[in-house]
Structure formats: structure tokens, C-alpha cells
Amino acid sequence: MKLKVYADRMSQPSRAVLIFCKVNGIDFQEVKVDISKRQQLSPEYKEINPMGQVPTIVDGRFKLFESHAILIYLACVFPGVPDHWYPADLFxxxxxxxVLDWHHSNLRRGCFxxxxxxxxxxxxxxxxxxxxxxxxxxxLSSSLSKIESVWLKGNGKFLLGGLQPSIAxxxxxxxxxxxxxxxDKDRVRILAPHKKVQQWIENTKIATSPYFDEVHNVLFKAxxxxxxxxxxxxxxxxxxxKSKM
Amino acid sequence: MKLKVYADRMSQPSRAVLIFCKVNGIDFQEVKVDISKRQQLSPEYKEINPMGQVPTIVDGRFKLFESHAILIYLACVFPGVPDHWYPADLFxxxxxxxVLDWHHSNLRRGCFxxxxxxxxxxxxxxxxxxxxxxxxxxxLSSSLSKIESVWLKGNGKFLLGGLQPSIAxxxxxxxxxxxxxxxDKDRVRILAPHKKVQQWIENTKIATSPYFDEVHNVLFKAxxxxxxxxxxxxxxxxxxxKSKM
Structure with missing residues (x-):
């Protein structure tokens, strides 16, 4: 049975999981859960994910939610996923x-x-x-500063000095x-001070092309x-x- | 070189790491970082953890922060840690x-x-x-309800139906x-509706005795x-x- 990914492309963790599957040639079926219609709160969906959030995967009889847990699972279970996404090396x-743990209470919380x-x-x-x-x-701004000064320290193209991207x-x-x-003025104000972050976003887009833009298309339309x-x-x-003047 | 754990026992993630080390007989040195004195923000400590938070571990030349990442690392790297803490089985x-990912934006955020x-x-x-x-x-209350109805569903003594505790x-x-x-009246009001949660806390205390109470002693004093x-x-x-009456 094919892997099912329950997702809404307007949700950022959903997009991460979809891009990961596409980049790594994982055969999957995308099932749209429309957040704007509260479909994630329907009794049918809560049978799959009782927390009522996206994304969720169903792999045979195995159900899993929380995007980081999903990305780790996919990287470990599907053959052919290159090691750089989630290296076997324990260090x-x-x-x-x-990075993934830090993300929750910092960048994600601020940005969301x-x-x-x-x-x-x-x-x-x-x-x-x-x-x-x-x-x-x-x-959000202090998180972007931390990404730049801590995780993007050095000359790597990706976080932690990586030459290739990880799930983080x-x-x-x-x-x-x-x-x-x-x-645009708000987005530019927030991102402008962080040149390394901007370059890293670009590097990640390129490394996951053409799927990055394809999956983000719904966001560009929004x-x-x-x-x-x-x-x-x-x-x-x-x-x-004018009419008052 | 002995593992160093930089921690403040008033911090809940610090306590989790300390208890884990003690329960599993990991030989380590505890280094107190006094949050009430802002020691986590000192330049010396920021050399170890640039995010200025506790806990952090230093294992030889390897530095690591974020308590979940630390617990996973310790469970995988130190020989003799029983499998139930972080099972090798991928599912x-x-x-x-x-559970650990969910924790960040739900129980932890509410409780903290x-x-x-x-x-x-x-x-x-x-x-x-x-x-x-x-x-x-x-x-916090909705997170406790979710723990009870989702993670403690069934008859297991621990989360996910476990018979023994995991790092979660x-x-x-x-x-x-x-x-x-x-x-006390606030604590009782919050915990009283969640009988399964109360039993699970008790089960976890017993499973990690006597270290659980030992490490929490500073909290009991506070x-x-x-x-x-x-x-x-x-x-x-x-x-x-009275004097006004």
C-alpha cells in the first residue's frame, strides 16, 4: 500500500514533508486536508490524527504525526534517501x-x-x-539572528556547516x-538584516528544485x-x- | 574524559537529563549553571551553549544542547542504556x-x-x-487532556502503552x-481532572526512584x-x- 501524506500546502510543516518525499523519489499519495475548511478537525481525520493537525502520514497500518518525527521516519525507513538528510553518524x-528541537520554541513560534x-x-x-x-x-528576528550566528556559522551552504541539506x-x-x-515591506524589514539566512534559503530552494517552488506555488498564489x-x-x-477633502 | 552535564535543577529539562544519567548509571559530572544568577548568559557559558539555555552536555569535544536531543544522544551512545528508553525499533x-515534538508547542509551552x-x-x-x-x-489543561486521551489511551503504565518508561x-x-x-489550590485544580495523568506521574517516579525525588529535591524546597x-x-x-476594620 502506497504511503499517504495528509497535508495542506498552506501549512509549512506539510510542505516540508511533501518536498522531502518528492526530492527523494518516495512514492506517495497526497491527501488534501483543507485547514481553511477546518477539515483537520473532522471526526474522520481525527481517527488518523487525534490532535487535529497536519501533516500526518499513514504507511500501511502505521500512522504518524508531527512533521519532524515524520521526516526522521521517512529518512530512516525509505531506501535510497541520501545520508545527508539525516546522517547515520550519531554526532x-x-x-x-x-536544531529541530530549538526550532519549535524559537523560529517556529515567532514566525507562526x-x-x-x-x-x-x-x-x-x-x-x-x-x-x-x-x-x-x-x-522571529532574534531567531533569525541566532540561525545566522550559530547554525550558519562558518562557510557551509547549509545549517551546521553542511555542504548538502538536512531535514533541519x-x-x-x-x-x-x-x-x-x-x-513586502514587512517581509523585507524582517529578512533584510540577515544576508546569510537569505543565501541559505536560496541554497535550499536550489537543492530541492523543482519541487520547492512546485509545492510552494499555492503560497505564492495566496x-x-x-x-x-x-x-x-x-x-x-x-x-x-479624497471624497472627504 | 567524563561526560559533563551543565544544568540547573530548577529547570525541568535539566532535571530530565540528570535523572536519565543517574537511572542509567552514566558516569557524569554535574556543573551547576545558576539561572537565578543569569549564569547561563555569561560569556564563558555561551562558549558552550550560544543559545544561553540549560541543559547542555559536553562529551569529550562534543557539545550538545536541547534536552530531547541530549536524551536521544545519551540513549544511543552510552552502552547499557535499556532499549525501552529510546527503542531501536523504528516504529x-x-x-x-x-510525543517529544508535540510536547514543545503544547504541554511545555502551556506549563512553562x-x-x-x-x-x-x-x-x-x-x-x-x-x-x-x-x-x-x-x-496546559488541554495538553493534559490530550495526554490522557491520546498518549495514555489503553492500559499501559506509560505513554504509548509502554510497560516501561521512555525518554518521552x-x-x-x-x-x-x-x-x-x-x-496547592492551583495545582490541584489543574491536575485533579486528570486521574490517568496523576497515576502516570506516580509510575514514572517509581520507575526512576530514588533519583526522581533526589533530583527534584531543590524544587520541593522551593x-x-x-x-x-x-x-x-x-x-x-x-x-x-483587621487594622482597617
């Missing part, structure tokens, strides 16, 4: 685990909370909260890509939609300003 | 990874944020924030133990200190109330 593996409170909240039934966004931006590169870069839905909405809202506020 | 291992905003904040130079505590309590049991139980510093402060503050507010 290199331990350092990748360290910022984007939800700046743009994506209403699509998920949440209100935008500028104060929460401001707090999250601090954590994929997970963290997919998280940062979520910033695409922001207004970016265009949000940008259009912003232009309309500015233009209508301009009109109302 | 069981994957499910333990899933609650305790910091209810009690421990001032010791770390932060102010108490009742609104943040109230928000955190929701996440140790990590999550050490987190919940942080609630000891709360006023609990007594905070309780004394509360009594004093109530008694003086009672006096001032």
Missing part, C-alpha cells in the same frame, strides 16, 4: 536533532505567531492581534517561507491574493480620503 | 519522537508559561502576568512537576519557600484588613 544526527496575527488569522477564524504580532516579531534545513526554510504572505486585497483596501481608503 | 522510536507568570517570573527578572497565565492555563515519559513528567511551585511567602503575605494582608 551529526544529534546536532540536527538539536507573527504571520497568523498579521495576515492568516481570519482565514482560520482568528482575529488579527497587532500586539501579539509585535511580540512575535521580536522572537528543509523544516526551517519552509517555516520562513510562510513570510511570503506578508506585505501572496498575490493578499497583495491584491491590500491594494484594493489602500485604493478605497484613498478614495474615501 | 516505536518514531512514535516517541512524535503558566508557572513563569504565576510564580517563577520574578526570580528570573520577569513580571507576573495574570492574563498570560490564564491563556497558558487553557493550553521522563521529559513530560519533569515538565508537569514544575507545577509543584504553585499554590515549593516550601513559596508556600511560606504566601502564608506571610496572607497573614499580613489579614492584619492590614
Amino acid at each position: 551529526r544526527r544529534a546536532r540536527i536533532n538539536s 505567531t507573527y504571520v497568523i496575527n498579521m495576515v492568516l488569522g481570519p482565514a482560520l477564524g482568528l482575529r488579527l492581534d497587532p500586539q501579539a504580532a509585535a511580540e512575535a516579531e521580536k522572537l 534545513d528543509l523544516s526551517l526554510v519552509c517555516e520562513i517561507m510562510q513570510l511570503e504572505v506578508l506585505d 501572496k498575490a491574493r493578499y497583495q491584491e486585497q491590500r491594494l484594493k483596501s489602500w485604493s478605497s481608503s484613498g478614495t474615501s480620503l | 516505536r522510536r518514531a512514535r516517541i519522537n512524535s 508559561t503558566y508557572v513563569i507568570n504565576m510564580v517563577l517570573g520574578p526570580a528570573l527578572g520577569l513580571r507576573l502576568d495574570p492574563q498570560a497565565a490564564a491563556e497558558a492555563e487553557k493550553l 515519559d521522563l521529559s513530560l513528567v519533569c515538565e508537569i512537576m514544575q507545577l509543584e511551585v504553585l499554590d 515549593k516550601a519557600r513559596y508556600q511560606e511567602q504566601r502564608l506571610k503575605s496572607w497573614s499580613s494582608s489579614g492584619t492590614s484588613l
Whole structure:
């Protein structure tokens, strides 16, 4: 039975798992779980993942959720996945685990909370909260600084000085890509100070081409939609300003 | 060269690593990093862990931080650690990874944020924030419910139906133990609805005895200190109330 990946490409951990499968030639079936329609909370889906989150994989009778656990499982179980994704060497593996653990309470928390409170909240039934966004931006920016000064220290193209990407590169870069839905001025303000991070994102895109862009396409379309909405809202506020003058 | 564990026993991930080492007879040297004195932010410590957090291990020339990564490393590298802590079986291992990943954004975030905003904040130079505590309590309580209905489903003594503990049991139980510093009425209100969780905490204590209590002793002492402060503050507010009557 083919591996099933339950995912929504608007979710960054979903994208990481999908790109990993495609890059490594893993034969799988993608099953769309539409978060904007709350499908992850349906009783049918909760039979697969009682936490009501994406992604989840079903491999035969084995169900697994949490994207890092999934990436590690796929790297270890599927034959032919190159060693650099999750090295057998225990020291290199331990350092990748360290990045992945750090990610949860730092980059992920900052980035996710910022984007939800700046743009994506209403699509998920949440209100935008500028104060929460401001707090999250601090954590996001300090996390990007840490990535640059700690994980990207040295001359490697990837985290931990790697010449090829690991699952940590994929997970963290997919998280940062979520910033695409922001207004450009916000995204540029946040990323501009971090030149090494920008180069690393580019390196990860290239190393996972063409699947990186293919899987992110839905995000690029969302970016265009949000940008259009912003232009309309500015233009209508301009009109109302004029009409008051 | 002996393994060094840089830790503060008031930190729950530090305690998990220390208990793991002791239970498994790993020969190590504990190096106290006093968080209340900001020692984790000193330039010397940042040479070891640039993120300025505890715990960190130094094993020969190898430095590692993030407690889950450390526990996995120790379980894989040190001979004689029983398999149940982090099974070689890829399916069981994957499910333990899933619990550990879930922990970060759920139980840990809820519990840590609650305790910091209810009690421990001032010791770390932060102010108490009742609104943040109230928000955190929701996440904490829903996480305890999920542990009970998902991870403790069935009749196992430990998470995932285990008959013996894994590193996930140790990590999550050490987190919940942080609630000891709360006023008893708050701790009881939070834990009372979760009978299976209470039994599982007890099972984990017994399975790691006598080291569990030994390593938690500093927390029990802190609990007594905070309780004394509360009594004093109530008694003086009672006096001032009386004097106003």
C-alpha cells in the first residue's frame, strides 16, 4: 500500500514533508486536508490524527504525526534517501536533532505567531492581534539572528556547516517561507538584516528544485491574493480620503 | 574524559537529563549553571551553549544542547542504556519522537508559561502576568487532556502503552512537576481532572526512584519557600484588613 501524506500546502510543516518525499523519489499519495475548511478537525481525520493537525502520514497500518518525527521516519525507513538528510553518524544526527528541537520554541513560534496575527488569522477564524504580532516579531528576528550566528556559522551552504541539506534545513526554510504572505515591506524589514539566512534559503530552494517552488506555488498564489486585497483596501481608503477633502 | 552535564535543577529539562544519567548509571559530572544568577548568559557559558539555555552536555569535544536531543544522544551512545528508553525499533522510536515534538508547542509551552507568570517570573527578572497565565492555563489543561486521551489511551503504565518508561515519559513528567511551585489550590485544580495523568506521574517516579525525588529535591524546597511567602503575605494582608476594620 502506497504511503499517504495528509497535508495542506498552506501549512509549512506539510510542505516540508511533501518536498522531502518528492526530492527523494518516495512514492506517495497526497491527501488534501483543507485547514481553511477546518477539515483537520473532522471526526474522520481525527481517527488518523487525534490532535487535529497536519501533516500526518499513514504507511500501511502505521500512522504518524508531527512533521519532524515524520521526516526522521521517512529518512530512516525509505531506501535510497541520501545520508545527508539525516546522517547515520550519531554526532551529526544529534546536532540536527538539536536544531529541530530549538526550532519549535524559537523560529517556529515567532514566525507562526507573527504571520497568523498579521495576515492568516481570519482565514482560520482568528482575529488579527497587532500586539501579539509585535511580540512575535521580536522572537522571529532574534531567531533569525541566532540561525545566522550559530547554525550558519562558518562557510557551509547549509545549517551546521553542511555542504548538502538536512531535514533541519528543509523544516526551517519552509517555516520562513510562510513570510511570503506578508506585505513586502514587512517581509523585507524582517529578512533584510540577515544576508546569510537569505543565501541559505536560496541554497535550499536550489537543492530541492523543482519541487520547492512546485509545492510552494499555492503560497505564492495566496501572496498575490493578499497583495491584491491590500491594494484594493489602500485604493478605497484613498478614495474615501479624497471624497472627504 | 567524563561526560559533563551543565544544568540547573530548577529547570525541568535539566532535571530530565540528570535523572536519565543517574537511572542509567552514566558516569557524569554535574556543573551547576545558576539561572537565578543569569549564569547561563555569561560569556564563558555561551562558549558552550550560544543559545544561553540549560541543559547542555559536553562529551569529550562534543557539545550538545536541547534536552530531547541530549536524551536521544545519551540513549544511543552510552552502552547499557535499556532499549525501552529510546527503542531501536523504528516504529516505536518514531512514535516517541512524535510525543517529544508535540510536547514543545503544547504541554511545555502551556506549563512553562503558566508557572513563569504565576510564580517563577520574578526570580528570573520577569513580571507576573495574570492574563498570560490564564491563556497558558487553557493550553496546559488541554495538553493534559490530550495526554490522557491520546498518549495514555489503553492500559499501559506509560505513554504509548509502554510497560516501561521512555525518554518521552521522563521529559513530560519533569515538565508537569514544575507545577509543584504553585499554590496547592492551583495545582490541584489543574491536575485533579486528570486521574490517568496523576497515576502516570506516580509510575514514572517509581520507575526512576530514588533519583526522581533526589533530583527534584531543590524544587520541593522551593515549593516550601513559596508556600511560606504566601502564608506571610496572607497573614499580613489579614492584619492590614483587621487594622482597617
